[in-house]
Amino acid sequence: xxxxxxxxxxxxxxxxxxxxxxxxxxxxxxxxxxxxxxxxxxxxxxxxxxxxxxxxxxxxxxxxxxxxxxxxxxxxxxxxxxxxxxxxxxxxxxxxxxxxxxxxxxxxxxxxxxxxxxxxxxxxxxxxxxxxxxxxxxxxxxxxxxxxxxxxxxxxxxxxxxxxxxxxxxxxxxxxxxxxxxxxxxxxxxxxxxxxxxxxxxxxxxxxxxxxxxxxxxxxxxxxxxxxxxxxxxxxxxxxxxxxxxxxxxxxxxxxxxxxxxxxxxxxxxxxxxxxxxxxxxxxxxxxxxxxxxxxxxxxxxxxxxxxxxxxxxxxxxxxxxxxxxxxxxxxxxxxxxxxxxxxxxxxxxxxxxxxxxxxxxxxxxxxxxxxxxxxxxxxxxxxxxxxxxxxxxxxxxxxxxxxxxxxxxxxxxxxxxxxxxxxxxxxxxxxxxxxxxxxxxxxxxxxxxxxx
Numbered sequence: 001x002x003x004x005x006x007x008x009x010x011x012x013x014x015x016x017x018x019x020x021x022x023x024x025x026x027x028x029x030x031x032x033x034x035x036x037x038x039x040x041x042x043x044x045x046x047x048x049x050x051x052x053x054x055x056x057x058x059x060x061x062x063x064x065x066x067x068x069x070x071x072x073x074x075x076x077x078x079x080x081x082x083x084x085x086x087x088x089x090x091x092x093x094x095x096x097x098x099x100x101x102x103x104x105x106x107x108x109x110x111x112x113x114x115x116x117x118x119x120x121x122x123x124x125x126x127x128x129x130x131x132x133x134x135x136x137x138x139x140x141x142x143x144x145x146x147x148x149x150x151x152x153x154x155x156x157x158x159x160x161x162x163x164x165x166x167x168x169x170x171x172x173x174x175x176x177x178x179x180x181x182x183x184x185x186x187x188x189x190x191x192x193x194x195x196x197x198x199x200x201x202x203x204x205x206x207x208x209x210x211x212x213x214x215x216x217x218x219x220x221x222x223x224x225x226x227x228x229x230x231x232x233x234x235x236x237x238x239x240x241x242x243x244x245x246x247x248x249x250x251x252x253x254x255x256x257x258x259x260x261x262x263x264x265x266x267x268x269x270x271x272x273x274x275x276x277x278x279x280x281x282x283x284x285x286x287x288x289x290x291x292x293x294x295x296x297x298x299x300x301x302x303x304x305x306x307x308x309x310x311x312x313x314x315x316x317x318x319x320x321x322x323x324x325x326x327x328x329x330x331x332x333x334x335x336x337x338x339x340x341x342x343x344x345x346x347x348x349x350x351x352x353x354x355x356x357x358x359x360x361x362x363x364x365x366x367x368x369x370x371x372x373x374x375x376x377x378x379x380x381x382x383x384x385x386x387x388x389x390x391x392x393x394x395x396x397x398x399x400x401x402x403x404x405x406x407x408x409x410x411x412x413x414x415x416x417x418x419x420x421x422x423x424x425x426x427x428x429x430x431x432x433x434x435x436x437x438x439x440x441x442x443x444x445x446x447x448x449x450x451x452x453x
Contacts, residue, residue: 002044003040003044003045003325004325004326004327006039006040006044007036007040007321007322007324007325007327008322008327010032010035010036010039010040010318010321011032011318011319011321011322011369013032014028014029014031014032014318014365015365018365019360024307025307025311026307026308026310026311026314028314029310029311029312029313029314029315029317029318029365030310030311030313030314031314032314032317032318033313033314033315033316033317033318034314034317036054036317036318036320036321037051037054037317040321040324040325041054041321041324045324045325047324050320050324053076053324054076054077054316054317054320054324055076055077055317056076056077056078056079057079059079060079064272065079065080065272065274066271066272066274066275067270067271067272067275068270068272076316076317076320077313077316077317077320078185078188078189078312078316079274080188080272080273080274081184081185081188081273081312081316082309082312082313083273083274083277083278084178084184084188084273084274084276084277085135085181085184085277085308085309085312086277086281086304086309087276087277087278087279087280087281088134088135088178088259088277088280089135089304089305089308090280090281090284090285090300090301090304091252091255091256091259091280091281091284092134092135092138093284093300093303093304094248094252094255094284094285094287094288094300095134095252095253095256096138096142097248097252097288097292097296097299097300098243098245098248098249098252098253098288099242099243099244099245099249100249100252100253100256101130101139101142101143101146102142102146102242103239103240103242103243103249104126105123105126105142105143105146105147105150106146106237106238106239106241106242107239108122108123108126109122109150110238110239114150114154115228116154116156116224116225116227116228117217117221117224117225117228119150119161120160120161120164120216120217120220120224121213121217123143123147123161123164123165124164124165124168124212124213124216125168125213126143127139127140127143127164127165127166127168127169127172128168128169128171128172128175128205128209129172130169130172131168131169131170131171131172131173131179131180132172132173132175132176132178132179133176133178133179133256133259133260133263135173135181136169136170136172136173136179136180136407136408136409137408137409137412139165139169139409140165140166140169140409140412140413140416141412141416143162143165143169144158144162144165144166144412144413144416144417145416147161147162147165148416148417148420148422149237151420151422153237154228155227156224156227156228157223157227157422158417158420158422159417159422159424159428160216160219160220160223160224160432161220161224162413162414162416162417162422162424163216163413163424163428163429163432163433164216164220165413166401166409166410166413166414166433167212167216167401167433167436168209168212169409169413170397170398170400170401170407170409170410171205171208171209171212171397171398171401171440172205172209173397173409174201174204174205174393174394174397174398175197175198175201175202175205175206176194176197176198176201176202176263177192177193177194177196177197177263177273178194178263178273179197179397180363180397181312181363181364181367182363182364182366182367182392182393182396182397183197183201183393183397184273185364185367185368185371186367186371186389186392186393187273188273189371190371190374190375190385190389192386192389193266193267194263194264194266194267195264195267196267196386197393198264200386200390201390201393201394201397203447203451204390204394204443204444204447204448207443207447208398208439208440208443208444211439211440211443212436212439212440215435215436215439216432216436219432245291245292247291248287248288248291248292251287251290251291252284252287252288255280255283255284255287258280258283259276259280262276262279262280263276284300285297285300285301288300311364312364315364315365315368316368318365319365319368319369319371319372322369322372323372328369328372328373328376329376331373332372332373332374332376332377332380333376333380335349335350335373335377336377336380336381341381343381343383343387343453344449344453346377346381346383346388347387347388347391347445347448347449347452347453348445350370350374350388350391350392350395351391351392351394351395351441351444351445351448352395352441352445353395354366354367354370354391354392354394354395354396354399355395355396355398355399355402355437355441356399357396357399358395358396358397358399358400358406358407359399359400359401359402359403359406359437360403360405360406363396363397363399363400363406363407366396367392367393367396370392370396371392374388374389374392384452386452387448387452387453390448390452391448394441394444394448395441395444398437398440398441398444399437399441401433401436401437401440402430402433402434402437402438403426403429403430403433403434404424404426404429404430410429414429
């Protein structure tokens with residue numbers, strides 16, 4: 001009992017500090033993880049096996065970590081997630097350095113002849129599609145930056161476009177296993193593949209995207225048309241100006257295409273996501289090294305967001321404290337009891353609790369916490385774990401859209417807008433995004449009921 005209480009106190013303290021945002025998030029989770037290892041496992045449980053199992057280092061050196069049909073994670077640090085995210089970060093740094101994202105945005109702007117409403121639609125589609133394969137934070141960072149550049153040239157207010165891009169980035173990220181960090185955690189922990197997500201959450205996201213596209217066009221059309229009428233003739237940068245090194249550009253785009261193919265076929269090739277992450281990272285570094293030199297390689301390695309990786313490591317250890325002490329099993333039994341074992345009620349609880357919670361706190365720790373809960377509920381109630389996994393994924397990914405702090409992409413988008421001279425207040429953000437969030441969660445619930453229940 002003492003170990004359970006201590007594990008809960010450490011975890012709640014970690015969550016509160018993350019919400020207060022007074023310290024770097026990775027400091028908080030690493031400190032929390034250290035306290036779990038020392039006080040919960042060491043002092044209270046006197047269990048070296050719990051410590052060693054949580055660190056989970058031997059798994060890296062097994063063949064199944066790199067090649068095999070199953071990737072179900074155990075309690076502790078999910079090194080598959082860490083390796084995969086690190087590899088994708090390196091690939092994205094290479095793409096950015098080669099000018100891929102800026103070229104893509106400028107090309108779309110030119111194709112629609114710099115008309116603002118068609119540009120809104122194109123950037124919403126681009127945001128959703130790119131976020132299916134690349135971290136939504138990176139997608140929003142590049143899109144928002146290019147949007148500000150075009151807004152200055154074409155003389156329109158970029159806030160509607162940035163809000164739409166942020167929302168669609170989180171929406172598109174829900175469609176695939178690699179699109180959003182919670183999905184990476186769900187996929188690597190429960191053994192689901194890229195195709196599993198596309199054929200389940202991807203269908204729900206496609207339906208939601210059509211409705212969201214209509215929603216935002218109706219919300220912003222009059223304002224953007226007025227801006228377009230007042231902007232007059234504008235001279236915008238040509239797409240070719242974004243490409244400073246053509247060989248690096250072409251080869252980096254090839255690595256991106258290969259990553260998509262490997263992810264889409266990894267259930268058939270049996271390559272794990274950790275292996276794919278390492279392959280993609282190695283190829284990206286080789287491409288940049290051969291086309292831009294060793295200095296560029298060092299810049300890419302330095303550009304990797306190591307703070308996020310350390311945040312994940314500390315988070316996994318903190319969640320393991322709840323798992324090993326049996327706290328998560330208690331939560332699972334409580335949800336099962338409250339719902340009476342009814343599958344529909346359990347799905348509603350997981351979907352809406354995930355959505356509401358993710359609107360105010362980071363969805364990554366919530367998703368990591370809920371994985372063992374979902375596994376326990378499925379085992380206790382006999383409900384297909386896949387249904388619960390898709391409810392968790394859709395809730396955490398889409399619920400984060402409701403507020404400016406609900407997801408990292410939201411924070412990045414509003415920060416870029418503010419630096420460009422267009423601050424987005426909570427009132428403005430929530431005015432447009434809360435309604436859209438309720439819409440997509442309601443549609444997701446209907447989808448889950450119609451398809452699985």
